[in-house]
Amino acid sequence: MGLLPNTVSTNYRRRGAITQATINVILIVVSFVFLLPLLLVISSSLTDEVTLARTGFSLIPEKISFDAYNFIRMDPGRIVNAYAVTITTTTIGTICGLLIMAMLAYALSRQDFAWRKPLSFFVIFTMLFHGGLIPTYILVTQTLHLKDSLLALIMPYLVVPWYVFLLRTYFITLPKELIESAKIDGASEWRVFFQIVIPLSTPALATVGLFCILMYWNDWWLPLLYIDSPNKFPLQYLLYSIQRSAEFLTTGEASAMLQTIQLPVQSMRMAMAVVAMGPIAIAFLALQRYFVRGMLVGSLKGE
Amino acid sequence: MVSLANQSSNKRQPVGLPNTAQRSTPLTRIVKSIRKNGTLFLMALPGLALLFVFQYMPLPGIIIAFKNYRTSQGIFGSDWIGFKNFEYLFTTDTAVRITTNTLFLNAVFIITGLLASLTIALLLNEVRSRYLARVYQSSVFFPYFVSWVIVGYFGFAFLNGDSGLLNKWMTQAGLDTVSWYSAPKYWPYILTAAHIWKSAGYWSIIYLAGMMGINTEYYEAAQIDGASRWQQIWGITLPLLLPIILINILLSIGRIFYADFGLFYYVTRDSSMLYKTTDVIDTFVFRGLRSMGDFGMAAAAGLYQSVVGFVLIFVANWVVKRIDPEKSIF
Numbered sequence: 096m097g098l099l100p101n102t103v104s105t106n107y108r109r110r111g112a113i114t115q116a117t118i119n120v121i122l123i124v125v126s127f128v129f130l131l132p133l134l135l136v137i138s139s140s141l142t143d144e145v146t147l148a149r150t151g152f153s154l155i156p157e158k159i160s161f162d163a164y165n166f167i168r169m170d171p172g173r174i175v176n177a178y179a180v181t182i183t184t185t186t187i188g189t190i191c192g193l194l195i196m197a198m199l200a201y202a203l204s205r206q207d208f209a210w211r212k213p214l215s216f217f218v219i220f221t222m223l224f225h226g227g228l229i230p231t232y233i234l235v236t237q238t239l240h241l242k243d244s245l246l247a248l249i250m251p252y253l254v255v256p257w258y259v260f261l262l263r264t265y266f267i268t269l270p271k272e273l274i275e276s277a278k279i280d281g282a283s284e285w286r287v288f289f290q291i292v293i294p295l296s297t298p299a300l301a302t303v304g305l306f307c308i309l310m311y312w313n314d315w316w317l318p319l320l321y322i323d324s325p326n327k328f329p330l331q332y333l334l335y336s337i338q339r340s341a342e343f344l345t346t347g348e349a350s351a352m353l354q355t356i357q358l359p360v361q362s363m364r365m366a367m368a369v370v371a372m373g374p375i376a377i378a379f380l381a382l383q384r385y386f387v388r389g390m391l392v393g394s395l396k397g398e
Numbered sequence: 399m400v401s402l403a404n405q406s407s408n409k410r411q412p413v414g415l416p417n418t419a420q421r422s423t424p425l426t427r428i429v430k431s432i433r434k435n436g437t438l439f440l441m442a443l444p445g446l447a448l449l450f451v452f453q454y455m456p457l458p459g460i461i462i463a464f465k466n467y468r469t470s471q472g473i474f475g476s477d478w479i480g481f482k483n484f485e486y487l488f489t490t491d492t493a494v495r496i497t498t499n500t501l502f503l504n505a506v507f508i509i510t511g512l513l514a515s516l517t518i519a520l521l522l523n524e525v526r527s528r529y530l531a532r533v534y535q536s537s538v539f540f541p542y543f544v545s546w547v548i549v550g551y552f553g554f555a556f557l558n559g560d561s562g563l564l565n566k567w568m569t570q571a572g573l574d575t576v577s578w579y580s581a582p583k584y585w586p587y588i589l590t591a592a593h594i595w596k597s598a599g600y601w602s603i604i605y606l607a608g609m610m611g612i613n614t615e616y617y618e619a620a621q622i623d624g625a626s627r628w629q630q631i632w633g634i635t636l637p638l639l640l641p642i643i644l645i646n647i648l649l650s651i652g653r654i655f656y657a658d659f660g661l662f663y664y665v666t667r668d669s670s671m672l673y674k675t676t677d678v679i680d681t682f683v684f685r686g687l688r689s690m691g692d693f694g695m696a697a698a699a700g701l702y703q704s705v706v707g708f709v710l711i712f713v714a715n716w717v718v719k720r721i722d723p724e725k726s727i728f
Contacts, residue, residue, distance in 0.1 A: 118521055121521060122534045125518065132595075151563065154563070195444045199445030203442065207434070210439060218445075221454075223708055225704050227703065229686070229696050230460055234456045234459060238455070239451070251452050253445075253448050284438060315545060315546065335664070338554070365555065380536070390600065390603060391604065
């Protein structure tokens with residue numbers, strides 16, 4: 096009798112150890128494969144251009160060179176400008192969007208709001224049926240006259256129905272008594288919203304805010320449709336445009352100066368991708384768990 | 399005014415409350431209701447207005463699909479041409495190509511994406527070390543934060559004909575190199591790989607959370623009965639995860655008529671030689687707008703997508719609602 100549990104447990108432990116090793120090996124391989132493209136691009140951006148042309152892209156730079164980054168640093172005009180555009184649209188879009196969506200979500204979350212149902216349907220319908228690209232494009236360019244305007248990069252994303260419902264779900268979970276008692280004490284709806292609901296909802300607002308930041312930062316769709324002037328290119332669109340043209344990276348004067356020098360075109364492209372990716376990669380590492388929480392609010396029941 | 403002031407001061411005394419409620423006339427109640435709803439409506443208004451402008455105002459423009467659109471004449475001034483745009487779209491093989499590509503690739507994405515993310519989640523669920531689990535999770539989740547434009551760069555580093563890593567490996571292995579950006583037959587695989595790479599981490603986190611929510615008593619009971627890990631996965635984890643899986647599949651099926659534009663545009667570098675296998679409804683409509691300038695036909699394709707898409711989303715949601723009312727979007 097005394098022997099039996101003992102054998103079972105050693106047996107189990109040994110088998111457990113073997114499977115743990117196997118599982119870890121599989122996951123290390125999977126992780127490596129997922130990180131491979133990142134490694135390849137970073138390595139290429141650090142490879143000497145001649146080597147890159149001769150031996151092609153490789154996972155470990157054969158001859159390290161910082162030329163690509165030095166050239167970008169010498170003539171940073173475009174990328175700095177694109178950063179400025181992206182930071183502007185992301186900041187304004189996220190702050191305004193959050194406020195507008197939170198107000199809408201709050202109204203829709205109030206069970207005593209008489210027009211809640213028809214207005215919820217007004218929001219939901221936009222998730223079901225779209226006018227399509229062509230009518231939207233004509234509206235924005237011909238009726239609203241937003242072609243080549245930064246507003247065209249901000250306004251269409253201000254209200255995301257899905258995030259409105261995410262916020263509404265959260266607001267519904269707030270204790271009603273708080274709102275009731277504040278109103279009995281004479282607080283206006285606005286005061287209740289700004290001084291009670293908003294402070295209590297920081298987790299939900301932070302999560303939706305992060306998703307908004309990601310949406311604006313990574314957006315290539317709106318500039319692809321509406322932006323023409325190079326000085327209004329956001330980061331992603333700049334990357335897209337330098338992928339297409341060869342004399343992309345330098346502004347006029349600098350390219351005249353550099354004409355005699357061989358530009359490290361290929362490695363510079365990759366370096367630009369790295370520079371553009373940097374902030375979002377850092378944000379990802381720092382804030383990952385907030386994103387995860389937001390995803391779970393949306394996909395699993397309740398909070 | 400006086401009576402209103404009295405009422406609100408009375409309210410503070412719990413004993414006086416029922417009395418005041420009786421005393422309030424229908425008129426004051428209506429005024430109060432409008433005032434209350436009015437403020438809430440005012441709060442909702444900016445959001446509603448933006449939705450109205452960007453989602454509802456384009457809707458009348460749908461009629462472009464039935465017109466010979468000219469920019470100078472505008473939406474309403476252009477000539478009606480009935481179903482000519484649709485006729486043209488459906489008599490050439492374009493409609494068939496973009497529809498089959500969209501449906502086929504999305505179907506492949508749904509199945510492979512589910513298998514990949516479930517596998518990763520099951521593996522992560524078995525890892526004992528919390529620290530390692532976090533490292534693995536970060537590695538597979540990371541691509542979710544990378545824009546399709548940058549994924550296009552990643553793809554280029556692998557696939558470009560002269561110096562891409564894949565061709566280099568193939569040469570080393572003694573195989574012939576392939577000029578990937580002009581060989582359509584490989585692209586269903588490449589696009590599937592790109593899709594898995596970008597989204598498997600996201601979904602595996604959702605499934606992993608579902609697995610963590612399963613009561614450990616089930617597993618303890620199974621262990622006492624001598625069930626192996628495999629048996630536990632097949633007998634406990636997967637069946638209990640089935641509702642989440644089913645709902646995610648249904649919601650994806652609802653969106654099967656919409657393609658992920660970024661994937662099909664940036665990763666293929668919009669190479670026209672690949673259209674046979676990579677052209678989807680969304681890229682076709684975009685080209686109609688951008689390079690062909692054929693607004694009428696592009697709008698016809700867009701309307702076709704909207705209508706079929708609407709039916710699919712509606713049906714998918716109706717089914718989801720029967721399984722779990724809280725998960726449906728309406």
